[in-house]
Amino acid sequence: MTPQIRxxxxxxLENLASLITIFRDHxxxxxxxxxxxxxxxxxxxxxxxxxxxxxxxxxxxxxAYTQTRYYYSLWSTGFEAQIEDVFVMPTERKKGIGARxxxxxxxxxxxxxxxxxxxxxxxxxxxxxxxYTKAGFVAERSRWKGGRQLWLELPL
Numbered sequence: 001m002t003p004q005i006r007x008x009x010x011x012x013l014e015n016l017a018s019l020i021t022i023f024r025d026h027x028x029x030x031x032x033x034x035x036x037x038x039x040x041x042x043x044x045x046x047x048x049x050x051x052x053x054x055x056x057x058x059x060x061x062x063x064a065y066t067q068t069r070y071y072y073s074l075w076s077t078g079f080e081a082q083i084e085d086v087f088v089m090p091t092e093r094k095k096g097i098g099a100r101x102x103x104x105x106x107x108x109x110x111x112x113x114x115x116x117x118x119x120x121x122x123x124x125x126x127x128x129x130x131x132y133t134k135a136g137f138v139a140e141r142s143r144w145k146g147g148r149q150l151w152l153e154l155p156l
Contacts, residue, residue: 003063003097005104008045008052015062016041016052023087053104055088055097064088064097066105076116081109083119086128093127102135120151 008016017037024032032040044050049071055064067085072078083105088098109117119137121128139148 003055003057003100005053005055005100007108008054008065010042010045012052012054012062013038013041013045016054016065019062019065019087019089020085022089023085026087026090051108053101053108055101057092057097063092064101066101068105068109070109070112070114073116078115079113081105081112081114081117083117086119086131098131099135102131106135 053066054062057063073080
């Protein structure tokens with residue numbers, strides 16, 4: 001069955017929380033706990049600059065999700081999008097669901113007038129890198145000629 005991809009609503013709260021918990025476990029993390037995930041989802045689903053897409057595969061099963069944040073950028077003098085999460089249940093991988101979700105995120109960003117869409121992933125995540133490069137994403141930033149874009153962080 002072809003997955004039905006749609007914008008998540010409050011009705012998807014429990015399914016999203018379950019998927020995010022599985023993603024957390026896949027990343028070998030212990031936090032956030034499910035209660036914190038639910039509280040965060042309630043807040044994020046209410047925000048206009050955050051969008052979750054879900055992929056339903058039938059029988060009430062949500063097999064994948066994305067989280068995208070939209071913001072205005074001084075550097076592009078326009079709106080940009082950042083994909084924060086892409087997760088497909090391990091049992092549903094290599095069936096095209098991730099590719100369809102990423103395509104839909106890109107379409108949604110275009111519909112919202114975005115001029116750039118970004119994401120980050122671990123360089124050892126070969127499946128994700130294949131998915132993203134196949135969708136047209138590159139590590140070289142078009143604003144700066146040469147050099148790969150790096151994601152740096154400082155825990156506070």
